[in-house]
Amino acid sequence: GDVYKRQIQTALINFDDKHKKFIIEEALEKFKELSNCMNGLCLIKKVIVACAKFPDLMPKLMSKMVEHSMELAQNPYGNYAIQVALETFSTEECRPLLGSFKGKYAQLSMLKFSSNAVEKCIEKADLQLRNEIITEIISSDKFLILMKNSYGNYVIQKVLSIAEGEMKVSVGVAIQDSICHLTDKKLKAKWAQILNKSS
Secondary structure: OHHHHHHHHHHHOOOOOOHHHHHHHHHHHHHHHOOOOOHHHHOOOOOOOOOOOOOOHHHHHHHHHHHOOOHHOOOHHHHHHHHHHHOOHHHHHHHHHHHHHOOOOHHHOOOHHHHHHHHHHHHOOOOHHHHHHHHHHHHHHHHHHHHHOOOOHHHHHHHHHHOOHHHHHHHHHHHHHOOOOOOOHHHHHHHHHHHHHOO
């Protein structure tokens, strides 16, 4: 329960490395359930950051995150676990996690919590991987829906602001091609303005 979580958090602060490592391993065993509640998330954030000091625990952490990535991304607390990992570790270390969303980036962009995780993934990815994610989003049959979606529209704006060179042109073309299919005049004007500002 909550007392157990608090005890672990205290131990992570006060114990020596040997004991900390044992506690991290214990928490990783319960990674999914801890990541999906508010008190557990506080602990998981500390565990993720602590894993940076114990490189041999990284593969276990990443395999847990990859195994539950879709569920974590869509969870009000779990999505923060993903964001903390992306902020804490290098792009290379996060590659398995970034790859676990392949083929699902457009779908995740439409949901409240996972859209935040998608934006962080786009920021974290190296140029090649970022271009792959962007290509997946702009060539998705959900692109028009994303432009109209309360969360997806922010992902597209992020994509437009972060894309470079030819990829930025491709994003602009995708938006331009979709504007004519929008029936809402205000939305049409909004996207035309966004495009105008970015050029």
